[in-house]
Amino acid sequence: MTAPRTDDGDGRTADERRGDGDERTGSPSSATAATDPLLRVENLHKSYGAEEVLRGVSLEIDRGDVEVLVGPSGSGKSTLLQCLNCLTEIDSGHIYLGDTEVTASDTDPNEIRQQIGMVFQDINLFAHLTARKNITLGLRKVRGMSADAARERADSELDRVGLADQADSYPAQLSGGQKQRVGIARALAMDPEVMLFDEPTSALDPELSNEVLTVMDELVDEGMTMVVVTHEMRFARGAASGITFLADGQIVERGPPERLFENPSHERTAQFFENISHDHD
Amino acid sequence: MTEGTDVTTATERDPVAGTESRPTARDRLRSSFDRAGHLLAVFAGIVFWGWLLTRWLYDWVFARLGIGPGAGEAFLSPAPFEALAASLSSAAGSFGPLGVPIGWLASAADAAALGVEIGPALATGAWYTVLLTLSSLTLGFCIAVPLAILRVYGGPVRWLALAYTELIRGTPLLAQLFVLYYGLPLSAWLNDFSVVGRGFVPGYAFWIAILGFTINGSAYQAEYIRGALETVDEGQLTAARAIGLSKFEGIRHVVLPQTLRYAIPAWTNELVYLIKYSSLAGFITVPELYYRGNDIASSTLEYTSIFGLLAIVYLGLVLSATNVMGRVERHVAVPGLGGAEGRQQEATE
Structure with missing residues (x-):
């Protein structure tokens, strides 16, 4: 199912990493990962004009964590x-x-972006390229891979998201769910340390969302570090190692999914989950 | 005829398709008209370009080797056409009012005789027109792409591109040509190159005209390309940067390939304009198509027939240009990008 990913940063394949479970201190190569978080945000501020969108956000995400960011629209996720x-x-x-x-x-920043994969709400596949070439572009131009190697890698990533048969299709010939799976494959092909998902299923029908969520679930199983903005509470419950609730540009509350869903310490959080569950039922 | 019956039997074998698309008599008539029109267009194209290419090849190569009637001389003699015109017009006189259509034929034969006579001059003129148009369009394109990118992504220096575009588009092309030709010491400078104006190399006026059309065309093309750049969704560049491409690489590999596809129709328009605008080069003594025609007309005073023939040559060039650009557009068409896909489906039906 998974292609060997020997150049994965820590030098291990996804299957080996999955075997580690929570004992990340087990092997010497990942000892630093346990002490230092992979992704650390300190007191982040960001304004668009007069509007302050992020007002002092601090966050630490460990290797292998799946952090789900939730919050009302405009909260800065x-x-x-x-x-x-x-x-x-x-x-x-x-x-x-x-x-x-x-x-x-x-x-x-170009170096950083290579190490961080991004999946967009509006998918943004390169409209003039086939599914395969969407993936090979970065491999060829950023990684400097040969045409053959890039093609091989692209095909294995497409296979990974179940789209081996659509390699020569153009984005306009794919369904929304297929497009988003190509989008994920495109990001994965760059061997990122972290994958960011910005509402990956919001633009999709529920049916099509599921095929995307399945791919994301597989990534979780493989031990990929992920930061996911989503309203899919099913994914959050099942896959998240932590949930961060943002409102008005600040982190209101952060914790494991069970606690936030069942027993949030802030009224605001409880209110939000209440509203969401009404929307989705 | 046989093809028509084939279609009918094919649809009868497939009852589902038959209910939907059984061709009516009107459809068959229309499709046979289309076929005839297509054949006629292909035939006209072959005659037109066959004549031009033969003429150019002959004037440059064979005439220099001393073969045939000599450079710039007609292959055929206009005498038979003139004789035909004379006998037709005398016949027209003897038929009274019924002779009017015969009189038209006489005029046509007259025009044909004139065509044979001035054909070589028009072919040489057309060579300059084609060369001027193609090189200016290509060079202008090379300036227009960076100009449009500067205009859209240039940030603080985008006003440079804006100023250039507005200055060039805001002043008459003829004035620009005059400034380049009379106002600047370009001719003296170009004459220092010993090759200019010798042998196959056209004189300095031609090079100045190319410069003028390049500058002028680049401003117009930059506007077309800018429009197309803004059509491409912003997310495309964001996605390109997200996989580690720089902004420039993103523009180069993701935005431009889409932009240029969007820009083809407008670009075709510019090509068509330029074919005819290149006649302004005649005002700075470039012996292009219009210059030749006008030159002959002012000595023979047969303005109507000569400008009629001139129009036919221009029309041939323009129709060829739009045809080629249509092919290019279909060739590079990508599903879901721009309007080419829809038109292509129509064309393949």
Whole structure:
């Protein structure tokens, strides 16, 4: 099912990593990962004009964690993801990926983006390229892979998301769910340390959402570090290692899904989950 | 005829398709008209380009080797057409009012005789027109793409592109040509190149005209490309940057390939304009198509027939240009991108 991913940062295949379970201190190579979070956000501020979208957000995400960001619209979830990926400039604060400060002035944002995969709400497949070429573009131009190697890698990623037979289809010929799966494959092909999902299923019918969520569930099983903005509470309950509730640009509450769903400590959080469950039932 | 019956039997074998698409007599008539029109267009194209290419090849190569009537001389003699015109017009006179259509035929034969006579001059003129148009369009395109990118993504320096575009689009092309030709010492500078104006290389006026049309065309093309750039969804560039491409690489590999597909119809328009606008080069003594025609007309005073023939040559060039660009558009068409897909489906039906 999974292609061997030997150049995975920690030098192990996904299957080996899954075997580790929670004992991440087991092997020497991942000892640092246990002590240092993979992704660290410190006191992040971001404004669009007069409107302050993020007001001092701090967050730590360990390797292998699946953090689900929830919150009302306009709470700053998507902006936070864009800041993590340097797609938006921040006003103040710090972001670290491993030992690298993402927000340092001498850090090349293109290098950071290679290590962080991003999946968009509006999918954004390259409209003029086939599914396969959507994936090979980054491999060829960013990684400098040969045409054959890139093609092989692209095909194995498409196979991974169950779209081996659609390699030569153009985005306009794919369903929404298929497009989003190609979008995930495109991000995965770059061997990211972290995958960011910005409402990956919001633009899709419930039926099509499921095929995307299945792929995401598989990624969770493989031990991928993920930060997911979503309203899919089923995914949050089943896959999240932590849930962060944001409102008005600040983290209101953070904790394991069981506690936040069953016993939130803030009225605001309880209210939000109440509203969501009404919407979805 | 046989093809028509084939279609009928094919649809009868397939009852489901038959109910939907059994061709009516009107459809068959229309499709046979379409076929005839298509054949006629192909035939006209072959005659037109066959004549031009033969003429050019002959004037450059065979005439220089001393074969045939000599460069710029007609292959055929206009005498038979003139004789035909004379006998037709005398016949027209003897038929009274019924002779009017015969008189038209006489005029046509007259025009044909004139066509044979001035054909070589028009072919040479057409060579300059084609060369001028194609090189200016290509060079203008090379300036227009960076210009449009600067205009859309340039940030603080985008006003540079705006100023250039508005200055060039806001002043008459003829004035620009005059400034380049009379106002600047370009001719003296170009004459220092010993190859200019010798042998196959056209004189300096031609090079100045290319410069003028390149500058002018680049401003118009930049606007077309800018429009197309803005059509491409912003998310495309975001997605390109998200996989680690720089902004420039994203524009180069993701935004531009889509932009240029969107820009083809407008670009075709620019090509068509330029074919005819290139006649302004005649005002700075470039011996292109219009210049030749006008030159002959002012000495023979047969303005109507000569400009009629001139129009036919321009029409041939323009129709060829739109045809080629249509093919290019269909060739690079991608499902879901721009309007080419829909038109292509119509074409393949």
